Every structure is written in C-alpha cells, then in structure tokens.
Amino acid sequence: MKNKLLAVTLLLTLLAAPCLGEALDLSALGEIEEVQMIEETTAEWTYPIPYELLKSSDYITLVNRDNLLAEDYVPADMVEDLDCRKVSYDKIQLRETVAEALYVLFDAAQEDGIYLYAHSGYRSYRTQKTQYYNRLESHNGVDDGVVQYPGASEHQSGMAIDVINKSGIGKKFTNDAFGNSKEGKWLAENCWDYGFIIRYPEDKQDITKISYESWHLRYVGVQVAQYMRDHHLCLEEFTQEWKEAVAEFEGTEG
Numbered sequence: 001m002k003n004k005l006l007a008v009t010l011l012l013t014l015l016a017a018p019c020l021g022e023a024l025d026l027s028a029l030g031e032i033e034e035v036q037m038i039e040e041t042t043a044e045w046t047y048p049i050p051y052e053l054l055k056s057s058d059y060i061t062l063v064n065r066d067n068l069l070a071e072d073y074v075p076a077d078m079v080e081d082l083d084c085r086k087v088s089y090d091k092i093q094l095r096e097t098v099a100e101a102l103y104v105l106f107d108a109a110q111e112d113g114i115y116l117y118a119h120s121g122y123r124s125y126r127t128q129k130t131q132y133y134n135r136l137e138s139h140n141g142v143d144d145g146v147v148q149y150p151g152a153s154e155h156q157s158g159m160a161i162d163v164i165n166k167s168g169i170g171k172k173f174t175n176d177a178f179g180n181s182k183e184g185k186w187l188a189e190n191c192w193d194y195g196f197i198i199r200y201p202e203d204k205q206d207i208t209k210i211s212y213e214s215w216h217l218r219y220v221g222v223q224v225a226q227y228m229r230d231h232h233l234c235l236e237e238f239t240q241e242w243k244e245a246v247a248e249f250e251g252t253e254g
C-alpha cells in the first residue's frame with residue numbers, strides 16, 4: 001500500500017514537472033516584456049505629475065486676466081446647491097467633484113474641531129461683469145484689483161469657493177480676521193490633502209497679481225495640490241512648469 005502511494009506521487013510529480021517548468025518560463029517572459037514596455041513609454045517623461053493627467057484634466061485650467069473664460073462658459077456638471085455648512089440659505093453651486101471634495105474637507109476639519117462655512121461658489125460671467133463695473137464706478141473708474149475682470153474670476157469656473165469661520169459671517173472678508181484665525185490656519189495647512197489650493201497666497205502676489213485671499217480655495221485635485229504645496233508653487237508657476245515639461249516631451253518624442 002505504501003509503495004503504491006509512493007509510485008502515484010512520483011508519477012504525479014513527473015507529470016507536473018514540465019507544466020511547472022513551462023509556467024515559470026512564461027511568467028518570466030511576461031515580466032521581461034512588461035519591463036520593456038514601461039521603459040519605452042516613460043523613458044522621457046520625468047515630470048512628477050502623469051502626462052495623461054496634465055493633458056486631460058480640466059481641473060488644472062488656469063483662469064486669470066491673461067487666461068479668460070469665455071463669456072458663455074457655464075460648467076455643465078454643477079450641483080444645484082451645496083449640501084454642507086453655509087453662511088446663509090442662498091444657493092451655492094460648484095462642479096460636482098469639487099463639491100464632493102469640499103464635503104470631505106469640511107468633515108475632516110470638523111473632526112479637528114474646526115467649523116468652516118461655505119460663502120460663495122459659482123458666479124456667472126454676467127454677475128461678475130456687473131460687480132466689476134459697480135466696483136469701477138465706486139472707485140472713480142480705477143480697477144483696484146479687488147473685483148476680478150469679467151472672465152478672469154475663478155468663480156465662473158465652478159472650481160473656486162470662498163469659505164469663512166463663524167465669526168466672519170456677515171462681515172467683510174479680511175486676512176487679519178480669517179487668515180490668522182484657527183480656521184484659516186487649519187485651511188492653509190490642510191486644504192492640499194483634499195485637492196484644494198490657497199489660490200492667491202500672500203507671498204505670490206507679484207505673480208498672481210491678486211491680493212492675498214486666505215479664504216479663496218481653488219480645486220485642482222489631490223495630486224496636483226500636494227505637488228504645488230511641496231514645491232511652493234502658485235497656479236501660474238505650476239502651469240508654466242508643466243507646459244514646459246509637456247512641450248519638451250512632445251518635441252523629443254520622435
């Protein structure tokens with residue numbers, strides 16, 4: 001009985017051996033092919049953000065005085081009204097992905113004992129235009145940089161949101177009051193991990209040409225936001241950097 005069992009085991013081992021050998025060879029081949037493929041497609045792309053993301057994401061679009069949104073641009077994928085803490089019952093619209101990211105950010109803040117309130121999100125071209133010319137009128141026709149030129153406001157993109165703390169509700173936004181508050185400090189430290197950037201930082205005013213706004217968040221996605229934080233870039237700088245990387249890559253591609 002014992003001998004018979006041994007014979008069967010031996011036979012099975014012999015039968016299995018060539019199969020095992022084949023399987024090993026194949027998987028090894030597969031691995032080699034895979035490595036070669038990766039080397040071929042990424043040989044020249046060394047920039048830390050994926051090429052595909054930069055070419056396809058419209059969440060990284062630069063909006064400023066030199067890069068205006070079209071008069072008729074309205075984001076197609078906006079929520080009807082934000083479903084989070086707000087300063088009033090007035091409707092606030094944002095692109096859906098941005099709204100979802102904001103909910104996560106508000107929840108995370110709350111876990112740290114920080115209570116944020118959404119103030120204003122999407123603003124139409126027409127509203128911006130009215131606000132701009134009203135501001136001009138009340139400042140003797142001088143653009144003082146407080147209200148953005150029509151088409152230059154990120155609020156038209158549906159990717160920007162102004163947030164405030166409880167004590168700031170109903171008051172004029174100031175960096176002294178909000179930027180220095182525990183809510184403002186939490187935001188400046190943590191917004192990046194939820195895909196948002198402080199769009200108009202204090203030390204980049206010469207580049208953004210916009211006064212520091214500690215309350216104005218812009219969504220760009222987590223990977224880009226964290227990269228911008230780690231490399232201390234504003235959106236103008238990041239845009240220039242990645243466009244150069246893409247141009248270089250596409251220029252040498254063959």
Ligand SMILES: [Zn+2]
Binds near residue numbers: 155160216
């Ligand atoms: Zn704003």
